[in-house]
Amino acid sequence: MKKIEAIIKPFKLDEVKDALSSIGINGLTVSEVQGFGRQKGHTEVYRGAEYTVDFVPKVKLEVLVDDNLVSQVVDTIMDAAQTGKIGDGKIFVFPVEDAIRIRTGERGSDAM
């Protein structure tokens, strides 16, 4: 079992979600996050006082998948989230020891 996390541009969320649905991924968790990386932030000016905001708004996806699906899910997210410009984001893959569905107590693959 793996956890795949992806940090993507917020406007790409729907495309990625639809693409994942089409390969049978029906559950994921989304959070709004702030990213700091190569993409530049922006400048705000209030009564002449200028602030640079380094953090850029991003969306973080978390998906749990069986080992044999990892590369397909990674490719799907990559294709759907790509614009070719700096700031497209990253995908991370982590090992996961167990998953449990709270309602039923099912574990492992059954819980996904």
Place this chain on the structure above:
Amino acid sequence: MKKIEAIIKPFKLDDVKNALSKVGVQGLTAYEVKGFGRQKGHTEVYRGAEYRVDFVPKVKLEIMVDDDLASQVVDTILNSARTGKIGDGKIFVFPAEDVIRIRTGERGKDAI
């Protein structure tokens, strides 16, 4: 490759980010979370009705690093986030299997 997660006091975010930049960390993700721990929450009072809020606002950072950098990054966060008071937060280290840059498809170390 490791993923380092840190739960810190929100007002320390900029200090930590700047300290990490200095040791060569080029990207991180941050978001607002609520923490429940040793730090006490607060009480709100509205027209005499009193509410105890145990969850304290925190910021969670996530940073991907090469194995050999992990301890330096942990130390950097430790030094820049510390105030010496209860509620300074915690740092967690997780194994990570892969990183993919969405724009280029680069993998592993190159994608960090």
Place this chain on the structure above:
Amino acid sequence: MQNINTGDTAFVLISAALVLFMTPGLALFYGGMVRSKNVLGTIMHSFIIIGIINVLWMLFGYSLAFGPDKFHLIGDLSWIGLRGVGMAPNTSYAPTIPHEAFMIFQAMFAIITPALITGAFAERMKFKSFLVFIIAWFVIVYIPVAHWVWGVGGWLRNLGVLDFAGGIVVHASSGAAALAAAIFVGKRKGFGTEPMIPHNIPLTIIGTGILWFGWFGFNAGSALASGSLAANAFVNTQVAATAAIVSWTVVEWLRGGKPTTLGAATGAIAGLATITPAAGYVSPAAALLIGLAAGLVCYYAISLKFKFGYDDSLDVVGVHGVGGILGTLSVGLLASTAINSAGANGLIHGNSSLIGIQALGVFTVVVFSFIASLVIFKVVDKLFGVRVGEEDEITGLDLSQHSEIGYDLSGLGGSAGEFVTANAFSTQSSEVLSVSDETSLTPDNLP
């Protein structure tokens, strides 16, 4: 009571309500500009002032400011508790309306003036110390200055100083106190290094609208009669506010890159503050010039805090102090007896003496208010300490001073908190006043 004019009375009472409305408007104007953790603390500054000052005003403030003169410096206590301030007119102040109507109209000015100062020490002042400062400032600065400029027998009034609706009494005096506050109270933690971004500019725009609306009562109402002078002051108010929006936005666009919403709103307030002393003495064409000048001068004035390093958090000095001084001097330049026969001619109408009198009046009050405010702060600091502790400042005034938050976003995730008790009056309630990590009961966080 045959002298009572019902039209005038209706106009002044409505104007008084309009001026009252300005202070909650100011609360929103300021509240939007602070960080979200301080929105209620900032609003509360203005709101509690309405309560306290009005009570003091009726008890003794009105008598000391407008009562029978002593030494040209202050009124006496013969109108204490509004004794003798009745339904018949006071012919020296407003011969066609009840004395009570004049008194309550003036009360609204006494309320908003100290509220203006609060923008200078926003986000860091201890609530108890704030209350003591405001009460002392009201008694030591506002009451005498109102008497000097507006009270029968006041020495600046006798000199011929003209202040139609409060350029000196309201704006210059509060602006000078604001400078003292910013210097004495010190910078907010992180000023100049951390972002201190206005958390809700739409709130500030609502406040701007309320202030502007109320300002018609402030300026036109100061004619104290419903007639041609009120109409002239009304028109001038609108002309100056709009001209200052235009000039502020233009200079900001040319110099800073982009025209900002907060800049346009600030321009309007600068124009309104600047026309205040002149509204009933100058023509609309002159008001246009005054408004244009206000936008330019105040735009540059708010940058002074970065140059000199004082944290006038919400720009009270740059907008109200500088606006009040500029407007008062502009009366000396542009006033015309053709507009107001009770006034005087300014420099462009051949009278070179008025500008000197205006300058003397406004600078005397600025120096007096600045020094008196510093002394009051010094005493309050010795007694209670003016600032909240560092941990409370980081937490924000809403929680640390008031046990409230402005925005409950618990619906978006997280806990809304569990209900503890509805008995706020139990003797145990003080134990919950500590909000910082380890703070236990100390004299500082007791009510």
